[in-house]
Amino acid sequence: xxxxxxxxxxxxxxxxxxxxxxxxxxxxxxxxxxxxxxxxxxxxxxxxxxxxxxxxxxxxxxxxxxxxxxxxxxxxxxxxxxxxxxxxxxxxxxxxxxxxxxxxxxxxxxxxxxxxxxxxxxxxxxxxxxxx
Amino acid sequence: xxxxxxxxxxxxxxxxxxxxxxxxxxxxxxxxxxxxxxxxxxxxxxxxxxxxxxxxxxxxxxxxxxxxxxxxxxxxxxxxxxxxxxxxxxxxxxxxxxxxxxxxxxxxxxxxxxxxxxxxxxxxxxxxxxxxxxxxxxxxxxxxxxxxxxxxxxxxxxxxxxxxxxxxxxxxxxxxxxxxxxxxxxxxxxxxxxxxxxxxxxxxxxxxxxxxxxxxxxxxxxxxxxxxxxxxxxxxxxxxxxxxxxxxxxxxxxxxxxxxxxxxxxxxxxxxxxxxxxxxxxxxxxxxxxxxxxxxxxxxxxxxxxxxxxxxxxxxxxxxxxxxxxxxxxxxxxxxxxxxxxxxxxxxxxxxxxxxxxxxxxxxxxxxxxxxxxxxxxxxxxxxxxxxxxxxxxxxxxxxxxxxx
Numbered sequence: 001x002x003x004x005x006x007x008x009x010x011x012x013x014x015x016x017x018x019x020x021x022x023x024x025x026x027x028x029x030x031x032x033x034x035x036x037x038x039x040x041x042x043x044x045x046x047x048x049x050x051x052x053x054x055x056x057x058x059x060x061x062x063x064x065x066x067x068x069x070x071x072x073x074x075x076x077x078x079x080x081x082x083x084x085x086x087x088x089x090x091x092x093x094x095x096x097x098x099x100x101x102x103x104x105x106x107x108x109x110x111x112x113x114x115x116x117x118x119x120x121x122x123x124x125x126x127x128x129x130x131x132x
Numbered sequence: 133x134x135x136x137x138x139x140x141x142x143x144x145x146x147x148x149x150x151x152x153x154x155x156x157x158x159x160x161x162x163x164x165x166x167x168x169x170x171x172x173x174x175x176x177x178x179x180x181x182x183x184x185x186x187x188x189x190x191x192x193x194x195x196x197x198x199x200x201x202x203x204x205x206x207x208x209x210x211x212x213x214x215x216x217x218x219x220x221x222x223x224x225x226x227x228x229x230x231x232x233x234x235x236x237x238x239x240x241x242x243x244x245x246x247x248x249x250x251x252x253x254x255x256x257x258x259x260x261x262x263x264x265x266x267x268x269x270x271x272x273x274x275x276x277x278x279x280x281x282x283x284x285x286x287x288x289x290x291x292x293x294x295x296x297x298x299x300x301x302x303x304x305x306x307x308x309x310x311x312x313x314x315x316x317x318x319x320x321x322x323x324x325x326x327x328x329x330x331x332x333x334x335x336x337x338x339x340x341x342x343x344x345x346x347x348x349x350x351x352x353x354x355x356x357x358x359x360x361x362x363x364x365x366x367x368x369x370x371x372x373x374x375x376x377x378x379x380x381x382x383x384x385x386x387x388x389x390x391x392x393x394x395x396x397x398x399x400x401x402x403x404x405x406x407x408x409x410x411x412x413x414x415x416x417x418x419x420x421x422x423x424x425x426x427x428x429x430x431x432x433x434x435x436x437x438x439x440x441x442x443x444x445x446x447x448x449x450x451x452x453x454x455x456x457x458x459x460x461x462x463x464x465x466x467x468x469x470x471x472x473x474x475x476x477x478x479x480x481x482x483x484x485x486x487x488x489x490x491x492x493x494x495x496x497x498x499x500x501x502x503x504x505x506x507x508x509x510x511x512x513x514x515x516x517x518x519x520x521x522x523x524x525x526x527x528x529x530x531x532x533x534x535x536x537x
Contacts, residue, residue, distance in 0.1 A: 008448075011448060015512050015513070015516070017514070023516055035144060038520065040534030040535065041176075041479070041519060042483075042534070043479075044442050044479075044480075045442065046519060065516055065517060065518040065521060066517070067441070067516075067519045068442050070445050073516060096345065132148075
């Protein structure tokens with residue numbers, strides 16, 4: 001697959017230095033943490049996003065793990081860069097298209113950015129249901 | 133091409149052996165053997181024809197056939213097309229049923245699909261878990277109208293070997309034409325067509341250190357097999373395949389076969405050692421599945437699934453190693469390997485398979501290096517994998533309700 005330099009760099013950075021690149025887990029039971037897992041092993045990709053939110057609804061930390069192709073892993077990383085420091089309302093407006101554009105994803109890999117957007121929505125919904 | 137990448141994809145194609153390249157060079161320039169083998173009126177043509185016939189003998193010699201049974205084609209894909217469509221069209225009044233298997237190469241499956249569109253009936257057999265097709269399975273599906281059975285000798289993804297001797301005895305007895313795609317086996321397994329009851333066999337030069345763009349179809353003379361030609365235009369190759377013969381390509385294939393015959397044993401012994409060394413190195417990786425059967429498969433192909441890792445990301449992480457993924461995530465279809473699915477592997481395992489294939493120029497140092505790199509990147513990718521976390525937490529992935537998309 002011919003990927004853009006950006007995808008390759010994000011993928012390699014994540015692979016070679018996971019701790020510095022938002023790979024990991026947050027406490028799934030904490031009330032300040034929202035978790036969203038999307039995708040299925042049979043489809044070839046599963047993304048798990050966790051966000052940590054402070055009292056003023058700002059996303060202060062994010063962690064992810066992703067099973068999938070190189071662009072799925074790069075999309076996860078890109079998504080997290082876009083999420084950090086945003087309020088929940090701002091985060092809700094992130095669109096898959098923005099992620100795909102920044103990474104110059106090939107058309108056949110657009111589903112990776114769609115998956116990223118879905119995981120944001122699910123993580124926020126989880127946080128909101130915990131704090132309703 | 134200067135590259136630091138290590139080539140572990142010999143099953144997809146091989147580099148040309150330097151001895152082959154040397155022979156090919158001699159058939160290109162004005163002071164070389166450049167003539168048209170079909171030119172009967174001058175020495176340039178006679179010499180080219182001589183070279184072509186010598187190469188035909190070399191190919192025939194490798195598989196113990198009569199050189200008059202070798203028809204030059206552009207490669208195994210054309211050979212498969214000529215064999216399958218050629219038989220179907222010639223014998224259509226005798227019957228319209230063809231048997232093949234679900235794990236054939238696309239060069240067999242696609243012509244079969246085309247024939248279905250033209251009114252033929254095709255049965256696609258299920259393979260065993262070891263990647264072979266058993267005679268009992270064939271017997272269950274043979275009908276009065278069966279005219280052709282087409283099976284591969286060695287499966288290109290798994291390295292599994294079909295028992296073409298046994299199957300041939302049966303098809304001859306039933307008067308059914310037996311075609312074997314031997315693209316992966318030429319130069320790797322001993323093939324003796326004077327003993328095998330195979331009627332048609334497809335070969336390709338570039339899988340055994342010859343050039344791309346040339347292959348051959350073996351067409352048995354006794355008992356005689358007839359074909360309807362696909363390409364018309366001059367009646368070359370006794371009408372089976374028209375078109376000016378590519379002397380340099382043909383000479384290259386001949387030389388590759390000559391070398392293969394001489395060195396098959398040496399090559400196989402070396403590759404077997406390397407393959408064992410590789411497997412010993414990587415088999416201690418947790419949750420790894422060898423696709424195919426280690427005891428009965430050929431040594432040059434090792435197909436492995438690494439659970440909880442997706443194949444394309446593994447290929448990307450193995451950036452200095454040239455391998456191929458059973459997962460077609462690298463192609464346009466985003467489908468897991470149809471071969472592994474036909475073996476009954478779960479989709480996630482079919483998504484995570486990698487084929488490592490070695491050849492004549494592979495070194496022990498390369499094997500060690502690739503094994504070490506593989507171990508490292510598998511560990512790294514599992515570190516990123518939510519499925520690996522779940523596995524370590526003892527979650528049964530089959531019980532999870534996934535959000536399919």
